[in-house]
Amino acid sequence: MSDTSGDKGLSDTQSLVVHTPAATAPRRGLLALSMALLALLVAGWSAWRSHLAERDRGASEAVAQLAAQVDTIVQGSEQRRRDLDGLRARFSDADTVNKGLREELFGLGERLRHVEDAVAHLAEQRLNGRDVLALNEAEFLLVQAQERLALFHDADAAIAAYRLADAALAAAEDPAFATVRRTIDAERAALEAARPADLRANFTAIERLRAELPALVAVPTAAPTAAAPSGWRAWLAPFVRISEVEASSDAQRDPGIAQGLIALDLRDAQAALLAGDAARYRAALDRARAGIAALPAGQTPAQQAALAAIDTLAGAPLAPALPELGSALKELRNLRATRALAAPAAAPVAAPTEHRS
Incomplete structure (x- = not known):
């Protein structure tokens, strides 16, 4: 469109020049040149405007394309951010679960150590419930034998009680009470030697x-027959009664x-x-x-x-002269008291401690 308008202007100018009188030819040439320059300027400006418009249109299209691409990239970035947040949440959940599992594992380790300590304590502690019961039974039998001998001098019952006490101590697994058994054997032998x-x-x-x-x-034999009473006895019988008294x-x-x-x-x-x-x-x-x-x-x-x-x-x-009892009982009580003081107090099993990472 700019080219056709320029051609039309040139033709008009030429027609003007043709029809202009000869006297004004230089001035007209200058005017025509000015008009031509003006037309060139207008044409150049129009072309520049068209070029700018095309460039602006291309730039707008490019901007629109860039904006669309940017929107796509933003949407993709948002999707990736959401995916990343989901992965972070999953990782956080997995970390929490792992932390809980690790704490439970540490708790199980602590409990296992406490169980091992308790088993070791039970293994080291020789005086279990059965041994304590056997020792109590032996002590009771020794006391019973001593009291039975002191109250009733019943050596047989004391000897039987000593045999039972020795059997009760034999059931205990602690070898420290072997000396008490030897003392029991000595006192029982003394009782058997002085058996009443x-x-x-x-x-x-x-x-x-x-x-x-x-x-x-x-x-008893029959009484002898009485002799015939004399005269004096018959005369005195109503007044005096005479009887014989045997020795x-x-x-x-x-x-x-x-x-x-x-x-x-x-x-x-x-x-x-x-x-x-x-x-x-x-x-x-x-x-x-x-x-x-x-x-x-x-x-x-x-x-x-x-x-x-x-x-x-x-x-x-x-x-007879019975031996003095009580040595075995005293030795048993002293040994039990000594071992009770020497044995460490059983510590209560503590709850497993929590380990924080």
Whole structure:
């Protein structure tokens, strides 16, 4: 369009020049040149404007394309940022889970160490519940043997209790109590060497004598016939009563009284036997022997056997010199107290500590 307009202007100028008078030809040439220059300037300006417009249009298109590309890049960047945030959240969650797992692992390690310490403590501690029970049983049996011997002089029961105490200590796994077992063996040997009379056998023998008393007591003989009364006795009978008094005791005149007295003496001997009273025991047997010997029927074989049995019972040592007990009990208590003081106190199992990374 700019080229056609320029050509049209040139043709008009030429027509003007053609029709201009000859006198004004130089001026017209200058005007035409000016107009041509003006037209060139207008054409150049139009071309420059067109060029600027094209350039602006191309620049706008380029800017639009750049803007579209920038928007695409921004959208991609936003998507990548969101993806990166998602990955960071996942990594954070994974880090939290790993941290929790690591803390649990550390807690399990602490618990495992506490369990190992507890197992080691149990392995080092020889006095477990069964050993403590065995030691308590042995101590109780030793106390019972000592009191039984002191109260009733029952050496057989004391020896049996010592055997049970030795068996209880043998069940304990601690070899430190072997010395207590040796002391128990020594005291038991001393008891067996000074064994007193068998209380059970003596008690049974006395009870047998009491059961045989009805057969030992003889039936009294018939009284002799009385002589014919004299005259003076018949005359004084309404005023004075004369009777003869025998020199024998009530026991000799009444077998029932004799049997009861002998039974009481034998029962007293049994009580003294259980109480360990040797003087009372022998005194009761002596009274029972005298009662049997004074029976009115004389010395029958049964009475002779009963007197021999009483002599045997009286001759047996009821309470000989018994050894002093208590050394094993004292040694056991001292050893238990020493080991209880030496054993460290069991520390309570602490909760696992948390490790923070």
